[in-house]
Amino acid sequence: MEGLLEFVSNLTPAQMLAYFWPFFLLDMIRYVFLEIILISSYFFKKYLNKAKIRKARHTLFRSKPLVSVIVPGKNEGKHLAKLVSALENQTYQNFELIVVDDGSDDNTPYICRQLQAKGKIDVFIRNEIRGGKASAANTALKFSKGKYIVHVDADSHLASDSIETILLPFFINSEIGAVGGDVRVANAEDSFASRLQSIEYLKTITSGRTAATEMHILRIISGAHGAFRCDVLQQIEGWDVGPGLDGDITLKIRKLNYRVVHEPKAICYTNVPVSFKKLAKQRYRWDKSMVRFRMRKHIDILKPNANFRLSTFFSVAENILFNLFFDIKWIVYFIFMLLTSTENLGYILIINYFLYFLANCIQYFVAMAIVGEEQQRRDGLLALFLPLMPFYTGVYLRIIRTYSYLMELLHKTSFDDAWNPWKVSKIAKRENL
Amino acid sequence: MRTPFYFSRNNAASPLAAVGTFNLAEISTYDLASISCFLVDGKSASEAIDNIGAIRQHDNPLIYLKPIVLIGNMNTLIKTVEENVDHSASVEQFSPEYLDNLSASFETINQWIDAIPDVATVSDSSSRFKTLRLMASRDLKITPYYTVEHHNGFNYPKLKPLFAKKDNSIERTLEFLEQQQLITAKLKRRAHFCPHCDCAFLNFKETCPDCQSDNIETDELIHHFKCGHTDSAAKFKHFNKMQCPKCDNDLKHIGVDYDKPSTFHECNECSHTFQDPRVLADCYNCHRTMEPDNLDLRDINEYEVSALGKNAAIFGLDALFTSILSTDLNLYAQDEFKNFLAVERSRIKRYKLSQSSIALIHLGNLESLFETLGKKAEQVFKELSVVFKSVFRESDVISARNESVFCVLMTETSETNANLAISRLSASVDDLFKTNSNIDLLISSAIYNVVEFDSLEDQLDLFLAEKSSL
Numbered sequence: 061m062e063g064l065l066e067f068v069s070n071l072t073p074a075q076m077l078a079y080f081w082p083f084f085l086l087d088m089i090r091y092v093f094l095e096i097i098l099i100s101s102y103f104f105k106k107y108l109n110k111a112k113i114r115k116a117r118h119t120l121f122r123s124k125p126l127v128s129v130i131v132p133g134k135n136e137g138k139h140l141a142k143l144v145s146a147l148e149n150q151t152y153q154n155f156e157l158i159v160v161d162d163g164s165d166d167n168t169p170y171i172c173r174q175l176q177a178k179g180k181i182d183v184f185i186r187n188e189i190r191g192g193k194a195s196a197a198n199t200a201l202k203f204s205k206g207k208y209i210v211h212v213d214a215d216s217h218l219a220s221d222s223i224e225t226i227l228l229p230f231f232i233n234s235e236i237g238a239v240g241g242d243v244r245v246a247n248a249e250d251s252f253a254s255r256l257q258s259i260e261y262l263k264t265i266t267s268g269r270t271a272a273t274e275m276h277i278l279r280i281i282s283g284a285h286g287a288f289r290c291d292v293l294q295q296i297e298g299w300d301v302g303p304g305l306d307g308d309i310t311l312k313i314r315k316l317n318y319r320v321v322h323e324p325k326a327i328c329y330t331n332v333p334v335s336f337k338k339l340a341k342q343r344y345r346w347d348k349s350m351v352r353f354r355m356r357k358h359i360d361i362l363k364p365n366a367n368f369r370l371s372t373f374f375s376v377a378e379n380i381l382f383n384l385f386f387d388i389k390w391i392v393y394f395i396f397m398l399l400t401s402t403e404n405l406g407y408i409l410i411i412n413y414f415l416y417f418l419a420n421c422i423q424y425f426v427a428m429a430i431v432g433e434e435q436q437r438r439d440g441l442l443a444l445f446l447p448l449m450p451f452y453t454g455v456y457l458r459i460i461r462t463y464s465y466l467m468e469l470l471h472k473t474s475f476d477d478a479w480n481p482w483k484v485s486k487i488a489k490r491e492n493l
Numbered sequence: 494m495r496t497p498f499y500f501s502r503n504n505a506a507s508p509l510a511a512v513g514t515f516n517l518a519e520i521s522t523y524d525l526a527s528i529s530c531f532l533v534d535g536k537s538a539s540e541a542i543d544n545i546g547a548i549r550q551h552d553n554p555l556i557y558l559k560p561i562v563l564i565g566n567m568n569t570l571i572k573t574v575e576e577n578v579d580h581s582a583s584v585e586q587f588s589p590e591y592l593d594n595l596s597a598s599f600e601t602i603n604q605w606i607d608a609i610p611d612v613a614t615v616s617d618s619s620s621r622f623k624t625l626r627l628m629a630s631r632d633l634k635i636t637p638y639y640t641v642e643h644h645n646g647f648n649y650p651k652l653k654p655l656f657a658k659k660d661n662s663i664e665r666t667l668e669f670l671e672q673q674q675l676i677t678a679k680l681k682r683r684a685h686f687c688p689h690c691d692c693a694f695l696n697f698k699e700t701c702p703d704c705q706s707d708n709i710e711t712d713e714l715i716h717h718f719k720c721g722h723t724d725s726a727a728k729f730k731h732f733n734k735m736q737c738p739k740c741d742n743d744l745k746h747i748g749v750d751y752d753k754p755s756t757f758h759e760c761n762e763c764s765h766t767f768q769d770p771r772v773l774a775d776c777y778n779c780h781r782t783m784e785p786d787n788l789d790l791r792d793i794n795e796y797e798v799s800a801l802g803k804n805a806a807i808f809g810l811d812a813l814f815t816s817i818l819s820t821d822l823n824l825y826a827q828d829e830f831k832n833f834l835a836v837e838r839s840r841i842k843r844y845k846l847s848q849s850s851i852a853l854i855h856l857g858n859l860e861s862l863f864e865t866l867g868k869k870a871e872q873v874f875k876e877l878s879v880v881f882k883s884v885f886r887e888s889d890v891i892s893a894r895n896e897s898v899f900c901v902l903m904t905e906t907s908e909t910n911a912n913l914a915i916s917r918l919s920a921s922v923d924d925l926f927k928t929n930s931n932i933d934l935l936i937s938s939a940i941y942n943v944v945e946f947d948s949l950e951d952q953l954d955l956f957l958a959e960k961s962s963l
Contacts, residue, residue, distance in 0.1 A: 163754070173769065183766050187714070187754035194721035195754070199714060202724050203757075203766050297739040301721045483748070487718045 067407045079401070079408055082393050083415045086386060092419050098271035099426050105274075109232065116231035120152070120224065127155040127223060128206030128290070132196030134161070136214030137168030144180045146217050152224040155210070156182040160200045163190030192480040193283075194299040201290075201298050209293055212328070213284040217246055219327035226287040226326035237292040237318025238310065239326070240278065241285030242266055244435070246329035248442065253339050255445050256452045257332045259424060262439065267427035269322035276371035278320050279379050280307045285328030292318055301480065301488045304349020311358045314372040324430050340460050347464035348473060350383055387462055416450040495529035495596050495603060497562065502547050508534065508564070509587050517547065525555035526613070529596035529603060535565035535581065541574050542654070549627075549654035552616040557623060557655070558606050558630050560599040576638060576650030579631070605630045608807055622810060623655055624666050625675055628798045629806030635667070635796040637681055644778050645686060646693030647793055661691055667796055673815075674895045675802035678794035685774070686789040692778035697785065699770035701760035705782075708761040709770060717744060717751045726753070801859065801896060804870060814859065814874045815893045821878045822891055830892035831949055833902055838943050849904045849943040850911035853956045854918075856897040857935030865932055876925055877934075884918040894953060902943070911940045 077084055106113075129147065131140075140159065147157060159181050161168050169186050176184045183203050187196065201209065208230065210223060222241060229239045243265050248258035265282070272278040281288075283306045296312040299305050310320055333339040361368055361376045397408055424446055428436050467473040472489065480488070498515035499507035507514045512532060515523065533544045541563060551557045563574060563581040575581045579599070582591075606612060609626075617623050628635060637647040649663050656662045670676045686693050698707045713726040715735075722739035729735045735744035735751075744751045759766050774783050798806065810816060818824050825833070837849050866873055885891060890902040903911050915938045922934050939956050946952060 184768065185714075185755060185757060185766075186768055187716075189716075189752050189754040191716040191718075191723065191752065191754050192721065195716045195723050198721055198723040199716075199754070202714075205764075297720075297722060299721055301719075483752075484718045484721075487750075 064407050064410060067404060068411065079397075079404075080412060080415060082386075082389055083412065083419070086382075086389070087416070088419060090382065092422050095267060095271045095423065096426060098274040099267060099430065101274050102270050102430075112232050113228060116228045117224070119231045120227055124154045125207040126205060127152070127208045127210055127227065127287075128158055128200075128204030129155050129210045129212055129223070130158045130160070130197065130200035130204060131212050131214050132160040132162060132193060132200050133214045134190060134196075135164045135166045135168055136161075137164065137166060137171035139214040140168075140171055140175060140181075142217060143212070143214055144175060146220075147223075148180075149220045150218065150223045151221045152227065155223060156204070156206060158183040158185075158200045158203055159214075160184075160196040161186045162192070162196035163187055190481050192301065192484050194301050194305050195484075197305075198298040201293055204290065207290055209288045209290050211283055211286045211288070213330060215331050216243075216284045217329040218285065219329075222285065222326050222328060223287075226285070226323050229321050229323055230287070230289065233319065233321075235317075235319045236321055237289050237313045237316065238281050238320045239287045240269060240281035240310075240320070240322045241287070241326040241328045242269075242322070242324045243282045243284045243328050243330050244431075245332050247331045247334065248439070251334040253336050254332050254334050255442060256448060257339065258439065259420075259442050259445060259449055260453065260457075261332075262427040262431065262442075263420070263423045265322075266324050266430050267423060270324045270430060272375075273322045275374070276319070276369075277375035277378055278322055279310055279314075279375045281310045281320060282306055282328075284330045285326065287326075288313070289318075292316065301484055304346065304353050307349055308353045308357065311353065311361070311372075311376070314375065315358070315361070315368055317369055317372075325432075327435075336456070343457060343460045344464045344467075347461045348468040350379065351465055351468040352472075383461070384465060387458065387465065390458065413450050416454060417447055420446050420449040420453075495527050495600070497530045497532050497592055497595060498523075498528050500531040500533050500544055500548060500561075502544055505534070507532075508584055511587070511589060511592060517551075520553075520556075525553070526603075526607065528555075528559060530560035530562050530579070530599050532562050532564050533578065535563040535571070535574060538571045538574050541571075542577070545574070545577050545654045546657065549623075550657055552618055554606060554609055554612055554615060554617055554626060557617070558602070558626060560602055562595065573640070573642060573650065577654050602630050605807075610808065619810075620655060620662065621666050621669055622806075624652055624663075625670055625798065625802055626806045627652065627655065628676065628796070629803050632798065637793045637795060641694075644690070644692045644694065646684065647682075667794070670802065671794075671796065672895060673801075674799055674897065675805055676796045677799050678792075678796055680792050681795050682793040684791060684793055685785070686791055687774075687776040687779060687781065688783070688787060688789045689781055690776065690779040691789070692776050694777035695788070696775040696777065698773055698775065699758070700773050701758075701763060701765050702767055702769070702771040703765040704760060704763040705771065705773065706760055706762040709758045710761060711756060711758050713753045714755050714757060715744070715751055716754050717742070719750070723754070725757075800861070808871065814856075814877065815896055817871070817874045817878045818881060818891070818893065821875075821882055822885070825890055825892045827892055827894065827949070830890060830900060830902065833890045834943070834946070834949065837902060837904060838946070841944055847905050848907045849902065850906050850908050851941045851943055851946050851952075852901040852903060852911055852915055853939045853941075853953060854899040854901065854915070855937045855957065855960055856899075857937060858932075859897045859934070862932065862934065873925075877922065880918065880921045880925060884914055884921065898953065898957070900949065900953070908940050908942055915940065 071079070131143065144157070147155070157180070159172050161172060161184070172181060172184045172186070175181045185199055185203060187199065197211065208227060210226065212218065226239050226241050229236050243261060245254060245258035245261050247254050249255070269278055286306070292313055295316060296309070299309055313320055333342050358376060360366055361372055366373065397405055401408060424443060431439070497512055499509065499512045500515045502517060504514065504516050509532070515528070515531060531548055533541050535541045545561055548559065548561060549557050560579040563578045564584055564587070566583060580595070609615065617626065627633070633651060635649045635652060638650050639647045645661065649667070652663050667676065671678045684693055685695055687695060699709065700707045701709055714723055715726050715729050716723045717737045717739070719742055720737060720740040722737055724738065728738050729744060736742070737744060747753065755768060757766055757768050758770050772785055774785055774788055776783070815824065834851070841847065841849055862870065862873070885901060888904050892900045894900070903914065906914070919936050922936055926933055937960050941952065
């Protein structure tokens with residue numbers, strides 16, 4: 061301990077920067093300073109737009125457009141009663157509920173037919189043959205009559221004003237093509253892993269996507285809760301084959317020069333994996349889409365002659381830079397430190413840990429500022445888990461991410477993912493989609 | 494020698510010179526036993542039906558059981574009328590030989606009629622009994638005849654003239670006779686009927702579950718694997734080939750390029766989309782629309798007279814064992830028995846002071862007894878009834894499901910004592926038959942505590958099933 065204090069006290073600012081450049085030059089600037097500025101901007105704009113928001117709400121309830129809430133999925137019957145009940149309590153009620161059963165092999169069809177008979181589901185389509193998430197979502201889109209489409213995962217629980225809130229941005233800015241809801245963890249108390257994910261979701265979704273919206277570089281609308289203009293979805297002709305179709309559809313919308321925004325007050329609670337093993341599998345699937353869609357399918361966005369908005373370019377560039385290239389920086393940094401400061405490596409790692417712990421605390425409190433009092437009460441004790449976050453994000457998630465990128469870059473493993481039916485994956489791989 | 498007679502209600506002259514006319518108004522002037530059959534003119538279908546009805550609806554077994562021959566031009570005879578009678582023949586066919594042959598062919602029936610005790614004086618007013626006798630006299634297998642002329646879609650033409658009204662009396666009668674084990678049923682068809690008017694002419698239609706309109710269209714969904722596009726099959730049709738409207742690729746092979754995950758319907762009235770149309774049934778008779786679950790699903794059977802029925806047809810229903818028991822032992826109807834049972838069960842449960850038992854008794858070979866005993870059956874059954882009376886007490890409640898299945902509520906009797914009583918019954922029955930004949934009456938029984946006895950029907954079915962599985 062004395063050695064550590066002596067090492068810290070003897071550091072000059074230049075040494076400090078040399079030893080901890082990944083933190084001071086990249087992560088602190090991007091995820092702490094910039095985010096604080098952007099979230100402040102969000103609050104300021106929200107204050108300025110108070111009248112606009114009020115007017116948008118007035119227009120929404122005066123025009124009462126039909127909204128199609130679509131729920132595609134497989135074996136999701138067990139969650140539907142809760143979802144239906146959450147929808148019944150919505151402040152905005154002019155919606156139709158469309159459930160598409162993508163070849164379930166449990167009692168989902170029976171549950172859905174029961175709910176349909178009770179008038180709780182407006183349209184229920186049972187696809188006997190599984191076609192994958194994109195096909196199910198497109199089926200729902202085919203039968204939707206709403207002006208706006210709200211995509212919801214069956215295991216999501218929507219806050220009572222969630223549909224109303226997610227629709228408001230469309231009435232504030234006509235350039236908006238899609239709005240992402242704020243996905244929060246419903247089962248935080250289930251396990252250690254779910255508690256850490258709860259903090260992660262607050263940081264990356266509530267705070268991170270709000271900041272990304274302020275920079276106009278939001279790159280993903282969660283499938284768990286996202287709203288789309290129906291005409292925009294029709295222009296892009298629905299969802300393409302996944303996995304990673306949430307990010308894919310967001311980029312497709314951006315390519316049409318529509319704006320995509322995150323609405324942190326449109327709250328949706330979702331169940332996250334409760335074990336680290338399941339979480340690793342989920343993230344392995346998610347992370348592969350970064351390579352598959354950003355670096356392959358939509359690489360045209362980065363071409364100099366691309367005729368897209370600059371923000372769309374930055375959206376993908378920032379994603380590739382921070383998630384892919386700066387992921388590698390840690391390997392470079394670690395090897396560099398190992399070679400140049402072997403005797404101080406322990407101190408360097410401990411100091412890095414404290415720096416990132418501090419950054420996590422700041423990010424967490426910034427997110428807390430957005431979520432509101434109720435959520436603050438609910439998640440207040442989560443702060444006790446903040447000391448573990450540098451290990452969770454810096455080590456555990458980083459290892460999965462790095463492995464995932466490598467596997468996708470070298471072997472295109474996303475095409476073999478069981479998430480899609482084999483017949484679909486086979487064609488996607490052959491056609492290099 | 495019996496001879497045919499021409500039958501006409503309006504006393505028209507016989508078209509056949511050799512055949513005399515039968516005038517129903519002067520019935521006493523005829524020797525009815527000497528009539529071999531009635532000839533009915535089939536020129537006019539309605540008149541023929543009236544004449545056949547007049548014969549079959551008569552009370553005298555020497556009239557209503559007589560064979561009927563429909564005469565006329567074979568090309569013009571109406572099939573539905575022909576089905577009502579025993580035989581049909583063309584006028585030109587009738588020669589003295591033909592008439593003799595005709596009479597000879599009906600001799601078996603006439604002999605059967607002659608065997609009826611006091612046939613000259615009896616009068617049968619019960620349509621149930623008349624039905625049984627008509628069937629037994631001809632050893633007739635009654636087969637349903639499917640027709641659009643009857644609103645329930647079928648009838649039993651041979652029995653039809655016995656009934657004046659065009660309602661479901663025939664089915665009810667056959668059902669009763671079957672319950673009494675006098676006839677046996679064999680399933681021919683199961684059919685739906687309107688629960689309001691019994692009509693079988695129903696139109697089953699697929700309707701929109703929202704507005705119940707049957708103006709709906711059906712289409713298939715197509716999922717194109719490559720781009721994930723899913724739409725109705727019509728949207729993929731491009732001239733003579735299938736092309737994806739999203740990515741313009743051709744769809745060539747199902748299962749390789751695309752699949753058809755489901756079928757859906759769209760209502761042209763309210764635009765509702767659905768996969769499970771609501772099936773409704775329209776009745777052509779009363780014009781009501783119903784859910785299929787609310788329709789009457791019934792068995793349409795063919796029937797034959799059982800051995801028991803053959804005996805009862807000759808010697809009368811009074812000779813049946815249940816009729817004898819009913820007089821001697823005060824046999825209760827099943828519904829009344831159920832009421833007694835419910836009261837007794839509640840009484841025992843409430844006071845918990847004593848026990849009561851239920852005995853289910855099956856007489857195994859009653860039919861063969863009828864066949865063997867013939868006329869003597871009535872006498873033997875009277876003695877059997879005395880045995881029953883001696884074993885059971887006046888406070889016991891006895892009911893019969895049919896001729897051979899009895900339920901006895903033995904009040905204030907434990908299961909042990911009830912077993913003793915049934916053993917006594919078996920022993921006495923054995924003694925009775927040993928002294929009277931060389932055949933045995935097989936008795937099987939089951940005893941239950943009344944408190945543990947739930948549903949009479951269920952327990953009876955279980956008892957009979959267990960017995961038959963042995």
